[in-house]
Amino acid sequence: MRARRRAALGLGASLGNPGAALALAARALDALPNTRVIATSRVYWSPPAGGVARRPFLNAVVVVETSLSPRELVRAGREIEARAGRRASRRWADRVLDVDLLLVDGVASRDPEAQLPHPRLGDRPFALVPLVEAWPGAAHPVTGKRYAALPAAAVALPAVGTLPRPTGGIGARRAGESAMKFFLDTANLDEIREAASWGIIDGVTTNPSLIAKEGRDFVDTIYQICTIVDGPVSAETVAVDAPKMIEEGRLLARVHRNVVVKVPLTIEGIKCCKALSAEGIRVNVTLCFQPMQALIAAKAGATYISPFLGRLDDVSEDGMDLIQKIVQIYANYPELKTQVLSASIRHPLHMVQAAMAGSDVATAPFKVYKALYSHPLTDKGNAAFLKDWETVPDRDIIGQVNRWLSSRG
Numbered sequence: 001m002r003a004r005r006r007a008a009l010g011l012g013a014s015l016g017n018p019g020a021a022l023a024l025a026a027r028a029l030d031a032l033p034n035t036r037v038i039a040t041s042r043v044y045w046s047p048p049a050g051g052v053a054r055r056p057f058l059n060a061v062v063v064v065e066t067s068l069s070p071r072e073l074v075r076a077g078r079e080i081e082a083r084a085g086r087r088a089s090r091r092w093a094d095r096v097l098d099v100d101l102l103l104v105d106g107v108a109s110r111d112p113e114a115q116l117p118h119p120r121l122g123d124r125p126f127a128l129v130p131l132v133e134a135w136p137g138a139a140h141p142v143t144g145k146r147y148a149a150l151p152a153a154a155v156a157l158p159a160v161g162t163l164p165r166p167t168g169g170i171g172a173r174r175a176g177e178s179a180m181k182f183f184l185d186t187a188n189l190d191e192i193r194e195a196a197s198w199g200i201i202d203g204v205t206t207n208p209s210l211i212a213k214e215g216r217d218f219v220d221t222i223y224q225i226c227t228i229v230d231g232p233v234s235a236e237t238v239a240v241d242a243p244k245m246i247e248e249g250r251l252l253a254r255v256h257r258n259v260v261v262k263v264p265l266t267i268e269g270i271k272c273c274k275a276l277s278a279e280g281i282r283v284n285v286t287l288c289f290q291p292m293q294a295l296i297a298a299k300a301g302a303t304y305i306s307p308f309l310g311r312l313d314d315v316s317e318d319g320m321d322l323i324q325k326i327v328q329i330y331a332n333y334p335e336l337k338t339q340v341l342s343a344s345i346r347h348p349l350h351m352v353q354a355a356m357a358g359s360d361v362a363t364a365p366f367k368v369y370k371a372l373y374s375h376p377l378t379d380k381g382n383a384a385f386l387k388d389w390e391t392v393p394d395r396d397i398i399g400q401v402n403r404w405l406s407s408r409g
Contacts, residue, residue, distance in 0.1 A: 004067045005284055006038070006105040008135055009077060010118075010127045011060045012098040013084075017041065018058040019161060021084045021097040026062050029099075035066035037293045041130030042324070043161040048094075049126070055094050060163055061130035070114035073101050102127060108141045117141065118133070125155035162324060162356045180355045183232070183341070183363035187214045191366040192228050198369075203231035205284070205306075205343070205363040207262070208238055219255060226256035234284045234304075236262035242271035253281045260284045260303060265293050270300045277301030282340065294326040298338035300391040304361065308344035308352075319344070323357045348372050 015023040022043060030037040041061045048054055066073065077099030084097040102118045109116040117140060121127055131138055132148040139146045147153055162255060181202040186196050187210040195201045204225050211218050221237045235255070237248040249261035249272060260282040263269035273283045277300065282306040285297035289312060294305045308328060309319030323342055330336050339360035343352060348371050354362045389395060 003109065004034075004065050004115070005071060006063060006065055006135070007070075007101065008061055008063050008103045008131055008138065009073065010098070010100045010102045010131070011062060012057050012100075012126065013095045013112065014048070014055040014057045015096045016085070016281060022058055022060050023164050024084055025080050025097060025099055026060070028083065029062050029064060029076075032064075032066065032068065032076055035064050035068060037062055038065050039063040039134045039328075040163040041134040042159040042321070044130055044157040045160045046126035046157055049124075057126060058160065059126040059130060059157075061127070061134045062163065063134045069102055070101060070107065070109060070111065070116055074114045075105075092387065100127075102131060103135075103138060103147075104141075106141050121149075122147070123152050125152045125157060128153040129155060129157050158319075159318070162320075162353065164356070175222060180359055181231075181361040182369070183361055184229075184366060184369065185210070185343070185345075185363040185365050187211050187225070188366070189214075189218075189224055189228070190223070192225055195366060195369060196229050201229055201369075203233060203258075203363075204229050204363070205234040205262070205341075207234075207236050207286070222252070222259065223255055226258040229258070231258060232260045232282065232304075233258045234260045234262040234285075234286075235273070236286070240268060242268040242275070245272035246275050249276045249281060249283070250279070262286055262306075264308055265297060270296060273297065273300040273302050277303070286343070287327075289322070291322065291325040291329055294338075294340075295329055298330065298333075298336040302338045304339050304341040306341045306343040306363075307349055309342060310344035311344040312344075313346070320350075320353045320357060323354060323359055327358045 010024045011025050026040060029035065039403055043058050043060045046057050046059050048056060079100050081097045086096045100118060101114060102121050104116050104271060107116050128147055128150060132153050135147060137146065139142060152288060182200055183203040183205050184192060184201050187206045211221060214221065222233060226233050235252045237245045239245045245263055252261050253259050261276055262284040263272050264287050265285050269285065273285055276283050282303040283409045284306055285302040286306040287307050288294050288297065288307040294307065297305045305326065307322050309323065312319035312322060323340065324341050330338060330340065341361040341363060342354040342359040343363050345362055345364040345368060348368060351362055351364060351368065351372060394400060
């Protein structure tokens with residue numbers, strides 16, 4: 001059997017639904033025989049290139065570990081392009097999907113069907129930028145020079161999304177996981193009651209600021225929330241030293257079986273997390289802003305890690321990049337059971353991005369969930385249906401169905 005090698009394939013699309021085409025390609029590559037996806041870049045927007053294409057492209061890179069030969073990978077790429085609906089077109093023209101073999105670790109080839117590295121890789125920002133993100137150590141197989149050192153790799157391209165997580169390898173979803181859970185980030189009982197009536201809310205997160213905003217008794221508020229939502233309810237400690245945090249956490253856990261004790265990601269908070277988790281008390285470690293903090297919390301037995309997207313965005317950092325890195329790190333080590341709880345969510349796009357990144361949970365304010373239901377075409381279509389229904393002589397569906405059922409005995 002041939003040895004497995006690492007290979008990078010570039011994806012690009014400008015026609016039809018480019019995002020869907022890239023997602024199709026990523027899944028198809030992950031399904032190839034003797035192949036597993038081990039890393040993916042984000043999806044980048046790039047302007048038309050070559051003087052022929054008229055539309056901007058979406059580009060990404062998928063890194064696989066495979067025993068397929070370069071020629072087999074190239075042929076697989078062509079089959080995936082055809083599956084996406086690509087037809088013959090001029091060079092550099094707009095297209096439904098491109099799947100290009102860019103690099104195979106340690107392989108240099110002048111094979112006209114599978115030339116390696118790709119002859120134009122070094123001067124293409126739309127290929128280099130996602131390549132060095134997905135494979136930071138990628139290097140030319142002959143010169144050994146790292147692609148990250150090339151000027152084209154430093155070009156600033158806007159990241160606009162992510163690829164679907166593969167079914168195996170780095171970034172893969174762990175077995176037995178369900179769809180992303182929806183937590184409500186509030187201590188307002190009226191909001192919680194209304195959201196709970198929708199039937200989609202799985203839990204609630206609170207913090208001292210949210211509790212203070214409501215002006216209610218802290219413990220009673222936590223208890224009331226637990227009676228409204230039958231799911232995890234985060235209640236935060238306020239002590240600054242581990243012994244006091246542990247004491248507060250033990251008491252909070254006794255308020256209701258739904259309580260999850262929330263602690264800050266400090267040395268004292270991690271000590272508390274380790275102690276409480278050893279006693280079987282669930283812990284949500286909050287205020288996470290970099291990936292290694294998340295790994296520390298997981299090693300301490302945290303049930304949830306809460307990385308803050310919005311606050312990173314506020315200081316010109318990419319909050320979603322943090323989610324993706326934590327998801328990937330956790331997937332690398334199946335023994336870690338900590339769930340990624342995306343927090344500080346400001347708008348519906350954050351929810352979309354968290355789901356695409358594979359976050360286990362997203363917690364958001366009431367107004368964000370209300371916005372998730374809204375789309376002008378939904379409202380317009382529903383109004384049209386109801387207007388047309390007004391022309392039906394008998395509009396009593398309940399009465400019609402009951403009469404029909406009665407007539408059948």
